[in-house]
Amino acid sequence: MNKQLKVLFIGTYVPKECGIATFTYDLLNSVSGVHDDIHCEVIALNDPSETYDYPEEVVFQIERNKLEDYHRAADFINQSDADVVCLQHEFGLFWGNAGDYIFTVLSGINKPVITTLHTVIRDPLPEYRASTEKLIQYSEKLVVMSQTAVDMLKEVYNVPDEKIEVIFHGLPDYPFNNCGKYKRMLNLKGSPLVLTFGLLSQNKGIESMLEALPGVVDQYPDLIYLILGATHPVVKKHSGEAYRDYLKKRVSELGLERNVVFHDKFVEKEELCKYILASDIYASPYLSREQIVSGALTYAIGMGKAIVSTPYWYAEEMLSDNRGMLVDFGDTDGFKDSLLYLIKNPDECNNMRKKAYDFGRKMTWKNIGKEYNNVFSKALKDYNAYPRIRNRFSFLPDQLPEVKLDYLKLLTDDVGIIQHTNLGVPARHHGYSTDDVGRGLVALIQLIDSQEKAEELWKLITTYMSFLEHAQTVSGHFHNFMNYRREFLDEEGSEDTLGRAIYGLGYVVSCPYMSKNIRTLAHTLISKSKSQMEKLNYPRAKAYTMCGLYEMLRAGVDADDFEATFVSRRDAVRSVDSLVGKETFESIFASHADSLVNLYESNHKEGWNWFEPTVTYSNAKLSESLILAYNYTKDRTYRKVGLATLDFLTDIQWKGDFFDIVGNQGWYSCDGEKPIFDQQPIEAGYLTQAYISAYKTVRERKYLELARYSFEYFLGRNRLRTPMYDPVTGAVCDGLNCDGMNCNQGAESVICYLMALNSLNKYADRVYGTVFQPAASDEVLPKRKSLLSANQSE
Incomplete structure (x- = not known):
């Protein structure tokens, strides 16, 4: 039996009062009326704030001035069972420069596109020529309604004969009558x-x-x-x-x-x-x-x-x-x-x-429908036989960039790291933050693989340690924000601030190439914060803290006396039960891990394997902290939840060839729609680190591959296919917005980029040693259900 052909039309549609709306309606009915095994649906374009009571065949709507709607339309098409897309193209239908918003859809879909050209310009302005040429590129077939249009496509735009089809404008069939x-x-x-x-x-x-x-x-x-x-x-x-x-x-x-x-x-x-x-x-x-x-x-x-x-x-x-x-x-x-x-x-x-x-x-709609169906079938057959493998990310390098600290050094003065910039120039009025300094220490310590490297980075690390020592309060918490006059602007920072400071300090304590004095100071600051760590409530603060404590614990450091306990890991790991009445770093670490597991058990449900009802910020750090907890304790519950939640983050963000990070325009609730923008690069950086931790733990290659692709988010493997990282300066843009990159290039972004690069660098030969081109999410990952089954079976 022949498979039903499913056609998805894009254009204006009745009851909108315009010629193309009527044309789309007539064309759909002529196509679907040819055979019973043809099913047609419509994506309708609306003017701003325009609403219509559309018929049931309209399955999606685009408000034509909203770029985000075009992105969502591309996602809808890819997830649909449509075989072909038939675009009704007129420059004025779509927003942007010469109607270029439509390319957000066309560049993002994996279906053959047949474009009906309602306008062809013989002497186009540059923007209209560029738009037409892109339209030609993305279309499997171009349908025009006259030989004149064919001649123009060939003479002005060099379109080959085999790409052009002439199908007249349709008309209703009436008998020849007197008036x-x-x-x-x-x-x-x-x-x-x-x-x-x-x-x-x-x-x-x-x-x-x-x-x-x-x-x-x-x-x-x-x-x-x-x-x-x-x-x-x-x-x-x-x-x-x-x-x-x-x-x-x-x-x-x-x-x-x-x-x-x-x-x-x-x-x-x-x-x-x-x-x-x-x-x-x-x-x-x-x-x-x-x-x-x-x-x-x-x-x-x-x-x-x-x-x-x-x-x-x-x-x-x-x-x-x-x-x-x-x-x-x-x-x-x-x-x-x-x-x-x-x-x-x-x-x-x-x-x-x-x-x-x-x-x-010859122009009656019945005949026009047959001709379009022939074009649809031929285009689909050609597309399946010779798929147009458009590697949308062919511009990506075939190796990791070199580590470049120029921009981090530019942002760092004798006090700390300036938070933000104005077009790449440090904006002093924004001052400094403990958040950036703590994570900056992580990025720097990750780079140290020898005494020589430690000496090279000593000045930066000493500056950051000096900032944290100054920022710590009497209670053991930390101030977060300091202005350029070196005045702290808060009594104490958030719980996340505390966690980020411990995150960086834990890395310093664990580094064998750092001087004993600096490591002792880091341990002292952590010890002073112990009472604050014990009473943390927020999950991300706990996760950051766990990541810092893990580095310290795996180096064999737990008790308050740093010099007495800096011994081998085998001698340092002790039973919490033997330390009755005394909270150790190890017991705090385990307590936070248990609380994250409890949070997961309270909130996860079918289709929602997450710690909370909403996916917000710094998400992968939660999953990574539990994977690290398993590495230290060997408690399989931590591994199961850590991997299940990391796989869930993959499931909701991996699009088959790029990561579509949850945007912070309202975040992503379990009963809501995932926002596309504004995407923060910190999420891609944390995903990379989490995937590397998962790979080190379970040795599944998919995590190494996903680490590569999440890192390449910075290099342009993202929804807008635009690099966020500037290889000349080493700067990283702060966000991915619907209209392009956030021009601010602050400390958080470059630090998270460096952390991700450092994590992946250790496996560069394995990541880039074999060719792997993602084609669909299922080829990289099994279904979410099977992932969970595999984890739960253990």
């Missing part, structure tokens, strides 16, 4: 009745017809010229009814009040067809030659109307072979003479009508 029946039906007068219809705008050229009419009505005073259609909504929004008012004034000046009728309304297709069938002559006095298609002219041809038109591109082609009469642009005498000829020569007029009608039979 009297429909005039009576609509209670219309006019002998003859001349019609122009469509959304009213200045390019319609109706004034040319008005200027021509006096010489015609002198001989045929019963002639009626019916101008049917509402003012184009965009024109009305910006200019009101100025053009219509001008036309009415001109009617009065020419004394044509009895002969010209305005019907100011948007008529549905069925009623429109009756108006066309009722008319004797159809006038199409467009002012611009660059008209590649006209639905109005198509309908008039297919219903066998006598036609007078200016020679725009579409009219020249469609009215050739005596299917209509052409008049130069603005040639009022030409319109007058043509109208008089048609009225005075009914036999020639009738022959012209019949030729137009016969030509129109």
Whole structure:
């Protein structure tokens, strides 16, 4: 049995009052009416704040000025079971420069795209040329409605023949009729009745017809010229009814009040067809030659109307072979003479009508639907046989960047790290923070693999240690924010601040290449904070603290006397039960790990394997802390929860070839929609560290691969395919917004980048030693359910 073909259309859609909305509706129905095994759906484009009661086939909506909607549309398409996407393209439909918002969709989907071009520009401005060329690149097939459009695509844009399909504009199938029946039906007068219809705008050229009419009505005073259609909504929004008012004034000046009728309304297709069938002559006095298609002219041809038109591109082609009469642009005498000829020569007029009608039979929607279905099937077959493997991240390097500390040094003065910059220049008025200094110590200690390296980084590490020693309060907590005048701005920082300070200090204590004095000071500061660590409430503060304590504990340091307990790990690991009445760093570490497990047990449910009802910030650090807890204690519960939650973070953020980090515009609740922006690079950095910890623990290659891809988020493997890291300066942008990168390049971002790079660097030969190109999430990871089953079975 043949598989059902599923087509997803993108365009405006009824009940929106515009020509492309009607076209999309007619095309969908013609396609779905060809065979029972064709299913069609629509992604509809709306103007800002516009709402419609759409029919059921509309499955997604884009507010065309909201870039985030385009991103979500791409995600929707990839997750749908659509076989092909049929895009209705007109530059003005989409927001951005020359309508370039649409490329957010096209560049992000993995389905063949068939694009119907409603406009092709012969002499495009640079932005329109660039937009057209990108459209050609992303389209499997280009459908145009005239040979003129084919010639332009080939001559102006170098499109190969095999990529272009000519399918005429569709039209309803009516029998060849005389006009009297429909005039009576609509209670219309006019002998003859001349019609122009469509959304009213200045390019319609109706004034040319008005200027021509006096010489015609002198001989045929019963002639009626019916101008049917509402003012184009965009024109009305910006200019009101100025053009219509001008036309009415001109009617009065020419004394044509009895002969010209305005019907100011948007008529549905069925009623429109009756108006066309009722008319004797159809006038199409467009002012611009660059008209590649006209639905109005198509309908008039297919219903066998006598036609007078200016020679725009579409009219020249469609009215050739005596299917209509052409008049130069603005040639009022030409319109007058043509109208008089048609009225005075009914036999020639009738022959012209019949030729137009016969030509129109090939353009009925039934035939158009068959032609589109043939194109869809062929495009899908070609796409599946020769998939266009677009490596959207081909610009990425095939090796890790070198560690570059220039920017970190630029931000560091003799006090600490300046938090933020103004276009890469340290912004002193933002001052310093303990948060950055604590994590900065982690990044620096990670780099030390020899005494020589320790000496190279000694000054920076000493500066950061000096800041933390100064920032610690009498209670053992830490101030967080200091202004440029070296004044602390808070009585104490948040619990996270405490955790981040312990995180960095733990790394210092564990480093065998650091001087004994600096390690002793770090241990002293940690010991002074013990009472504060014991009463932590917030999960991320506990996770940071655990990461710092883990480094210290694995080095064999626990008790308050640093010199007495800096022994081998085997001698240092002792039972908590043997230390009755005395909280050790080890017992605090275990207590925090247990509390995270309890938090997970309280909040996880089917499809939501997380510690809280909302995924917020510093997420992977929670998972990593439990993986480290397993490494130290060998308690399998910690490993199970640590890996389950890390796999959950992968599941909700890995898109198959890039990470789509949870944005901080409202965060991600279990019963809500995941925000796309603003994405913070710290999350990618922490994911990289967590994946490396997972790999070291369970030795599954997928974690090493995911570590590479989460790190490459900084290099451009992200939704916008834009590098956040500047290899020249070593700076890192602070966020990924819907309109591009956050231009601030602060301390947090570069530090998290360095931590991620340092973690991955140890496995660079394994990561880049084999070629791995992700194609779909399932090829990198098993389903979430199977991951959990594997963990729980242990």
